[in-house]
Amino acid sequence: MSCKLEYIEIEALSFCIPDTSSGKAVKEQTASDLAFQAALKILETDNIVPEEIGAIIFLSSTPDYRSPATAMVLQKRLELSLDLIAFDVNSSGNAFNQGIQIGHSLLNSSNSRYVLILYGETPSKRIYFDDKESKSLRDYGAAILIGGSESGKSMQLDFFTNSKSWDAILVKGGGYKNAKPQGEELPYSNLNDPGTLHLDKNRVEDFQIQAFKNLGVLSKIKTPGIHFISNFNVKLLNELTSNSLTEEFLKSELSNEYAGATPQIQLQDLINTSKEHKLNLLSINYGEGLLASCLSFEIKSNILNFSLKSNLAYLEGDISHDL
Amino acid sequence: MRTSHYDNIRIAGLSVCLPEQTREVDSYVQVFGKENIAKFKKMTGVNSVSRALPEQTASDLGIEASKNLLEKLDVDKSKIKIVVFVSQKPNFRLPSSAYFIHNHLDLNSDCVCFDINLACSGFIYGLNTVAGMLQSYDIESKALLVTADTSIKSLAPNDRTMSMLFGDSGSACLLSKTYEAPEINFAFKSDGYRFKSIITPAGAYRNMGKPLERVKWSDDILRSDYDTHMKGMEVFGFSISDVPALAKEFLQYLDKTPEDYELFALHQANKYILKQFSRKMNVPIGKIHLVLDRYGNNSSNSIPLVLADIYGESQNDATPNVFMSGFGAGLSWACAEAVINKKIILEIVKSNRTYE
Numbered sequence: 001m002s003c004k005l006e007y008i009e010i011e012a013l014s015f016c017i018p019d020t021s022s023g024k025a026v027k028e029q030t031a032s033d034l035a036f037q038a039a040l041k042i043l044e045t046d047n048i049v050p051e052e053i054g055a056i057i058f059l060s061s062t063p064d065y066r067s068p069a070t071a072m073v074l075q076k077r078l079e080l081s082l083d084l085i086a087f088d089v090n091s092s093g094n095a096f097n098q099g100i101q102i103g104h105s106l107l108n109s110s111n112s113r114y115v116l117i118l119y120g121e122t123p124s125k126r127i128y129f130d131d132k133e134s135k136s137l138r139d140y141g142a143a144i145l146i147g148g149s150e151s152g153k154s155m156q157l158d159f160f161t162n163s164k165s166w167d168a169i170l171v172k173g174g175g176y177k178n179a180k181p182q183g184e185e186l187p188y189s190n191l192n193d194p195g196t197l198h199l200d201k202n203r204v205e206d207f208q209i210q211a212f213k214n215l216g217v218l219s220k221i222k223t224p225g226i227h228f229i230s231n232f233n234v235k236l237l238n239e240l241t242s243n244s245l246t247e248e249f250l251k252s253e254l255s256n257e258y259a260g261a262t263p264q265i266q267l268q269d270l271i272n273t274s275k276e277h278k279l280n281l282l283s284i285n286y287g288e289g290l291l292a293s294c295l296s297f298e299i300k301s302n303i304l305n306f307s308l309k310s311n312l313a314y315l316e317g318d319i320s321h322d323l
Numbered sequence: 324m325r326t327s328h329y330d331n332i333r334i335a336g337l338s339v340c341l342p343e344q345t346r347e348v349d350s351y352v353q354v355f356g357k358e359n360i361a362k363f364k365k366m367t368g369v370n371s372v373s374r375a376l377p378e379q380t381a382s383d384l385g386i387e388a389s390k391n392l393l394e395k396l397d398v399d400k401s402k403i404k405i406v407v408f409v410s411q412k413p414n415f416r417l418p419s420s421a422y423f424i425h426n427h428l429d430l431n432s433d434c435v436c437f438d439i440n441l442a443c444s445g446f447i448y449g450l451n452t453v454a455g456m457l458q459s460y461d462i463e464s465k466a467l468l469v470t471a472d473t474s475i476k477s478l479a480p481n482d483r484t485m486s487m488l489f490g491d492s493g494s495a496c497l498l499s500k501t502y503e504a505p506e507i508n509f510a511f512k513s514d515g516y517r518f519k520s521i522i523t524p525a526g527a528y529r530n531m532g533k534p535l536e537r538v539k540w541s542d543d544i545l546r547s548d549y550d551t552h553m554k555g556m557e558v559f560g561f562s563i564s565d566v567p568a569l570a571k572e573f574l575q576y577l578d579k580t581p582e583d584y585e586l587f588a589l590h591q592a593n594k595y596i597l598k599q600f601s602r603k604m605n606v607p608i609g610k611i612h613l614v615l616d617r618y619g620n621n622s623s624n625s626i627p628l629v630l631a632d633i634y635g636e637s638q639n640d641a642t643p644n645v646f647m648s649g650f651g652a653g654l655s656w657a658c659a660e661a662v663i664n665k666k667i668i669l670e671i672v673k674s675n676r677t678y679e
Binding site: 003004005006030031032054055061062063064065066067068069071072073074075076080082083084085086087088089090091092098101102104105106108109110111112122125157158159160161162163164166169170171172173174175176177178179191192194195197214288289290291293314317318319320 | 413420422430434451452454509512525527654
């Protein structure tokens with residue numbers, strides 16, 4: 001069953017990667033530092049009054065702290081008003097589609113003019129086993145500004161969850177399952193472990209096939225004039241559908257090394273090169289959970305659209321002991 | 324003040340699960356001494372706290388509360404389209420524990436899941452998030468909001484201000500989209516300018532690689548950067564000024580007074596703070612139900628615990644108007660008002676069950 005996201009428009013997109021040849025963030029730099037730079041560029045350029053932003057959400061599996069939410073730190077750094085809904089969501093592979101869904105709900109239900117959706121990951125800070133694909137994942141931060149619109153076309157969003165494979169993409173550590181006592185008695189946690197990404201390639205590929213069918217992607221991609229943005233393994237799906245995928249869909253596999261942000265990078269590239277006034281899009285994401293989502297939406301091609309590089313880190317956030 | 328409003332969302336069920344054991348504050352006498360224990364009890368009103376087993380997680384308590392709710396209220400699971408888990412004590416960094424919960428509840432595949440990282444304001448923020456999300460779904464669609472915490476697991480053992488204060492529990496709240504329902508109103512504020520007021524400095528991706536060894540801080544308490552620290556006076560000031568200020572502003576906005584509510588279900592910070600709320604808001608103390616005396620401060624789960632404690636054994640279907648307020652780390656605070664049918668609030672269950 002689809003859900004319908006109405007009265008919403010994407011007003012700006014911004015993306016920031018580390019300014020390093022490896023694509024890895026510098027030592028002190030976090031995902032929120034990258035997302036902060038992306039958001040700042042939008043706010044500075046569009047002269048948005050802080051009071052007009054009613055909510056900020058930060059989607060990531062690599063937040064600054066276990067507590068409080070990194071969205072709070074970003075509120076301070078972006079000098080937003082206290083009249084704000086702010087929280088973190090633990091979402092990585094589906095962050096683009098999920099961010100828009102949650103942002104939409106906060107925008108339409110509250111007295112807010114804009115909602116700022118920030119997301120980012122620093123996979124380079126984790127420990128990896130010998131998995132080539134996960135080793136190639138790059139660090140990034142991204143920002144999406146959404147606003148209300150009476151005239152915009154509604155968005156359509158479908159989800160497919162297979163939680164029986166919840167451990168097929170798993171970062172152990174940093175939580176409280178199978179926790180160990182730290183010190184003599186308490187606390188029990190694995191917080192000191194930055195985590196190791198375990199990716200069960202077979203189960204993840206099987207899931208992509210299941211999701212592709214379940215979400216009805218094959219019929220949706222035949223819609224004339226539609227553009228695709230996706231972090232799916234498109235080559236695999238093409239093989240499975242006897243090479244029946246359209247050329248446009250095959251082109252969508254640009255750079256999956258940005259995981260959940262791949263759709264946004266692809267979208268920003270499309271906006272930069274398109275001569276169309278409006279773009280019709282299908283965003284197909286998959287990620288941990290396992291969860292896949294399919295979002296169809298329209299976007300104006302003259303919106304704010306930034307790609308940045310930065311190595312700046314928030315040194316004030318490096319706090320200890322006597323705070 | 325950021326506000327939101329709904330007139331098509333019904334709170335259709337609420338269930339709370341506590342661990343089977345509690346710990347008496349008096350049992351800390353060997354660690355903190357008689358005098359400190361007496362002072363603590365007088366100031367906070369906490370006599371005992373609910374305590375999860377070391378191997379029991381917040382999601383375990385949330386699953387038990389959810390199972391109880393789905394079974395006792397005979398919920399059509401195919402209608403559940405959203406599972407949101409609010410906690411500061413998730414199972415892993417990735418994926419969200421909401422998927423783990425979804426799996427153990429055997430829910431349908433057309434359901435979106437995620438975790439929200441918030442503390443004591445989490446129930447109200449979570450309620451608003453799922454109510455807002457349900458707007459884009461069909462009538463009769465349902466959402467499951469699970470809040471749970473095992474706060475003790477990030478506290479330094481000899482931190483007397485914290486380790487005797489916090490309790491562990493989980494809850495499940497079912498929301499349903501209908502054509503018409505009594506209004507639910509919300510008000511929100513966030514103050515990230517004071518994000519250091521309650522913080523676990525290390526353990527995520529800022530301040531990586533800090534030593535595990537505990538050293539003495541200026542308040543003479545041994546802590547590491549993986550232990551949660553609260554700036555007591557700063558948080559106290561916030562709790563007795565900013566929190567009632569938002570509640571007052573919210574009541575003015577709604578054009579209501581404390582007399583319009585049967586119950587004030589407040590975050591169970593400590594007894595003194597709740598008394599101050601009563602005084603500043605002119606709310607009779609009898610309308611502020613206490614659970615912290617028996618279970619302590621239960622973080623995001625305080626409000627569900629209050630509701631289940633007072634209404635959980637009620638057999639009648641009276642529909643009191645309830646005022647709620649949650650406040651804590653962030654700093655983050657929020658108020659809500661809702662009409663809740665007593666009959667859908669279940670008796671508290673206790674469990675030590677764990678899930679793999």
